[in-house]
Amino acid sequence: MxxxxxxxxxxxxxxxxxxxxxLAEVSVAGIIWYEVEQDxxxxxxxxxxxxxxxxxxxxLYGAFFAANQPIPxxxxxxxxxxxxxxxxRSESGELREACVEIVTFANELAFAATRPLAQxxxxxxxxPQGWIxxxxxxxxxxxxxxxxxxxxxxEHMLVMTLKCLERIRAENxxxxxxxxxxxxxxxxxxxxxxxxxxxxxxxLESSRSLALL
Numbered sequence: 001m002x003x004x005x006x007x008x009x010x011x012x013x014x015x016x017x018x019x020x021x022x023l024a025e026v027s028v029a030g031i032i033w034y035e036v037e038q039d040x041x042x043x044x045x046x047x048x049x050x051x052x053x054x055x056x057x058x059x060l061y062g063a064f065f066a067a068n069q070p071i072p073x074x075x076x077x078x079x080x081x082x083x084x085x086x087x088x089r090s091e092s093g094e095l096r097e098a099c100v101e102i103v104t105f106a107n108e109l110a111f112a113a114t115r116p117l118a119q120x121x122x123x124x125x126x127x128p129q130g131w132i133x134x135x136x137x138x139x140x141x142x143x144x145x146x147x148x149x150x151x152x153x154x155e156h157m158l159v160m161t162l163k164c165l166e167r168i169r170a171e172n173x174x175x176x177x178x179x180x181x182x183x184x185x186x187x188x189x190x191x192x193x194x195x196x197x198x199x200x201x202x203x204l205e206s207s208r209s210l211a212l213l
Contacts, residue, residue: 040112048127053105056098058180060137063087063095065179065186076136076192084140099141103154106134110160120163128164132188133177135161135196143203151207162200169193 064079067086072078087095113123135142146153168175175188 040118048109048130050105053102056101056105057134057137059095059098060102061133061177062180063098064137064177065184071186076186076188076195079186080136080140083137084144087141099138102134103138103142103157106131106160107154107157110156114156114159114163123160124163124167128167129175131157131161131164132168132175132193132196135165135200136177136186139196139199143199146203146207151203155204155207158200158204162197162204165193165197165200169197 060083063086064083067082068079072082087099090096112118113120142154142157169190172190175193177186177188179185
């Protein structure tokens, strides 16, 4: 038996009201998510300027150039190994402490940037070169820790660094690391960037973490 016209109109009105209510709730949820995400992005940017990790980065950059006078002719990998040796030989442990400081800090930031529903491109666009500079100096240390202890060590940092590296490679622009005193520089070549990319991907593949990308 067919519903009466009055019942049909009632059902249609109920459907319209339910749909409108649902759309309104989705819109409100979207606005709340956007505002929360904006707050997180501002916090991310502010946190990235913290004094302690900034000093740790400066110390490691200085150590990179101090360990390589001049930069080895056989390339970036040798320069990074020289720095790792200096970190491991550090009698006071200051360089190791700087590594732990910056890796912990970077992994914390990367976790915020790579979480589900995060606007990853916004975080990547903030300072993609910074992640590559940090990886240049602490990458060998991180890989050694991942090999010796846990393949999950600094996982989010690796993912974020790879994303930033891919962005820099796509832009195909110059990338230069300056020593803290601005007297020396290390210029990345396309081959250097490819070498770092392969290093990151290999490590992530070994821990089966490419799904995070």
